Amino acid sequence: MAKRTKLYSCNTEEQSNVTETVCKDNYGKTIPCGQAGEGDTTVTTIASETKNPACITIDELVKKGHTPNIVPPRTGLFNTAVLNESVNFQAPIGSNSTKYGDAYITLSSDMPAGLLSGFGGKGAKKASTIDLVVGRMASVNDGAGPGPTKTVGNNFFADAARIYISQLTNVDKNFGLALSENKGHTGAAIGIKADAVRIIGREGIKIVTGKAQGVKLGPSGELNSRGGKISRPAPTIELIAGNNIEPRTFPGGKFRKGKTTINTLQPVVLGENTRDCVQELGNIVNELASTMFNMALLQQGVNTALGITPIAAHAAAVGAAAPLNLQTVIGAIHSIRANKMTWELNYTNAAGYKYICSENVKTT
Numbered sequence: 001m002a003k004r005t006k007l008y009s010c011n012t013e014e015q016s017n018v019t020e021t022v023c024k025d026n027y028g029k030t031i032p033c034g035q036a037g038e039g040d041t042t043v044t045t046i047a048s049e050t051k052n053p054a055c056i057t058i059d060e061l062v063k064k065g066h067t068p069n070i071v072p073p074r075t076g077l078f079n080t081a082v083l084n085e086s087v088n089f090q091a092p093i094g095s096n097s098t099k100y101g102d103a104y105i106t107l108s109s110d111m112p113a114g115l116l117s118g119f120g121g122k123g124a125k126k127a128s129t130i131d132l133v134v135g136r137m138a139s140v141n142d143g144a145g146p147g148p149t150k151t152v153g154n155n156f157f158a159d160a161a162r163i164y165i166s167q168l169t170n171v172d173k174n175f176g177l178a179l180s181e182n183k184g185h186t187g188a189a190i191g192i193k194a195d196a197v198r199i200i201g202r203e204g205i206k207i208v209t210g211k212a213q214g215v216k217l218g219p220s221g222e223l224n225s226r227g228g229k230i231s232r233p234a235p236t237i238e239l240i241a242g243n244n245i246e247p248r249t250f251p252g253g254k255f256r257k258g259k260t261t262i263n264t265l266q267p268v269v270l271g272e273n274t275r276d277c278v279q280e281l282g283n284i285v286n287e288l289a290s291t292m293f294n295m296a297l298l299q300q301g302v303n304t305a306l307g308i309t310p311i312a313a314h315a316a317a318v319g320a321a322a323p324l325n326l327q328t329v330i331g332a333i334h335s336i337r338a339n340k341m342t343w344e345l346n347y348t349n350a351a352g353y354k355y356i357c358s359e360n361v362k363t364t
Contacts, residue, residue, distance in 0.1 A: 087136050088151040090115065102138075106131045110166050112174040114153040119168050127168035135160025161194035167225065178245045180238060180265055180362075188225035209235040209360070238265065239363040264364050267357035274356045277347040284339050291332040298329070 061068060076082030084101045091097040092115055095108035109120030110127040119127040131154065137146040138160035146152055156162065156175055164174070171189035172179060199205060211222040211230055220229050245265040252258040346352040350359075 085145060085148040087146050087148065089136060090151050090153050092120065102136060103134045104131070104136070106133075110169045112154055112156055112164075112169065117154075118170075118174070124168060127166065129164070129166040129169070131165075132163040133159050133161070156191075156193065162191070164189075164191040164193075166190075176243075178240055178243050180236075180245055207237060209237055234360040237361045239268075239361075240265065241364050245364060265362050266364075267359065268361045268363050269356050270358055273347065273354045276354060277343075277356050280343050280347070284336060284343060287332070287336050287339065291329060291336065294332070295326075295329045298326075 071078055071080060082101065086099070086102045089097065089099070089104060089106075091106060092108050092111060095106055097104060097106040097108075106129075108129055108131070110118035110124070110129050111120045111131075112118045115121060120129070133154070135145075137150070137152050137155055137158045139158045140146055156164075164171075167188050168186075169189055169191075170184055170186045171177075171191045172184035175191050175193060177184075210233060215222055217223065222230065224230055247264055248262050250256065250260045250262070252260075346354050347356050349355065350357070
């Protein structure tokens with residue numbers, strides 16, 4: 001007597017129990033049930049408590065005492081197709097959309113949300129877009145998704161993960177990014193979003209802005225995607241944590257003089273310039289310390305001479321030499337002040353040739 005459980009894919013709306021009759025002869029060969037002898041036939045009936053009785057998981061079968069001897073379809077075992085609830089995507093007419101489970105590749109015009117959104121909604125030309133997305137509306141309903149009967153469009157904030165490549169789009173606005181001095185980019189762009197994004201380079205990673213080097217493309221060199229000049233030789237790189245760049249204001253208090261406003265987005269410091277800045281500041285401090293030490297030695301000599309000599313002429317000589325000694329100290333102090341002013345100009349002023357702040361890389 002042979003026993004086998006048939007597993008159905010979840011593509012039927014039957015509301016009855018799933019059953020199968022398997023008939024084999026004494027040699028284990030499957031035969032028509034009409035030719036089976038006594039004891040050769042086993043009827044296996046599987047009742048499911050799910051809405052669709054044909055949707056039976058491998059766990060349900062094991063709990064009911066069945067031991068599948070084949071890779072069950074729609075279970076995902078061995079990387080086969082898995083039973084997923086996928087939504088209906090409202091693709092624009094004329095687009096090309098490919099779907100596998102809840103993964104989509106859509107070729108269309110710029111459409112960051114519904115059919116009326118983006119440059120595609122305005123009928124713009126040269127706004128071709130490739131949208132790679134998995135898990136449409138995955139975060140709604142506490143992560144349960146919208147349900148299999150819902151029809152949805154793009155949602156850059158509820159979809160699980162996305163790579164959006166567009167010839168013409170407003171990438172900062174579409175992804176809800178904090179806007180700084182550039183007020184949002186409009187043009188060709190690539191947006192990548194997921195719960196976590198990793199970029200790995202076995203032999204290095206470069207983040208580069210600006211034109212290509214060594215490329216002859218006319219008098220202006222490389223142009224942007226719309227044929228315009230790239231006005232800034234080194235466009236900004238911004239590293240923003242928390243998607244917030246609003247300045248922070250602190251009230252005055254015991255340890256602060258009045259209200260203070262601090263920019264959240266600030267330039268990063270340049271390592272070698274900062275190193276030289278600290279070293280030169282250390283030299284200035286050493287000069288100041290040496291000057292103060294010399295002054296202390298001179299004053300000590302004056303005090304000693306005045307304290308031990310009983311001869312008025314000697315005391316007068318000491319008094320006459322004091323201005324000369326003080327002039328030496330004053331000259332050294334003037335030199336220190338000049339060095340300090342030069343130090344500030346070179347390192348802490350934006351016009352300084354070794355300004356410690358980057359002009360092109362900012363971070364929070």
